[in-house]
Amino acid sequence: MRNYRGKSLGSWVYGDLVSRKGSLPPYIHFYDSDGCEYMCDIEINTLGESTGEKDINGTTIYTGDIVKRTSGLLGDEYDGFTGVVKFLMAAFVIESLDRKDGTSLGDDVAELEVLGNIYDNPELLEGVV
Incomplete structure (x- = not known):
């Protein structure tokens, strides 16, 4: 399993994160x-x-x-809920784009679709308070 991702020279790399001593940035180790x-x-x-x-x-x-989140259930209050995946207080959560609400990642994972990410698709965040 590739535990981390990061951009290197503009391209995504996936692998294990390796930290370094001092002020050197970490790097990704992969095959x-x-x-x-x-x-x-x-x-x-x-x-x-x-x-x-x-x-x-x-x-x-x-x-x-x-x-x-696309539940397909009409009237479901979380249908269409869109947010950013974060790690907060020892748990993976989805923070809503309007920052008014959020949910645990595990609660809805079977109904989630990745639309993009905050690095490559900042336009998905436009108009957010």
Whole structure:
């Protein structure tokens, strides 16, 4: 399982996070499809942790992802709920885009769809208070 992701030279890399002593930024340690081992410095502001969960399309959910809940139930108060995945107070949560409400990631994971992330798709956050 790839526990973290981060951007390196504009491309996403997935693997294990390795911290360094001093003021050096962490890097991601990973293997490519041919089994070759690599280590990449990452842009620290793009670091995301895997939640260990997948959305309705089988996409792994990371912190920093923008997700939408689609229950398909008419009148369900959380149908269409959209938010950003975060790790707060020892739990993965979805903070609503209007920051008025939130929910635990585990409560709705079977009905979530990853729309994008806050790094590549900032337009999904436009108009948010």
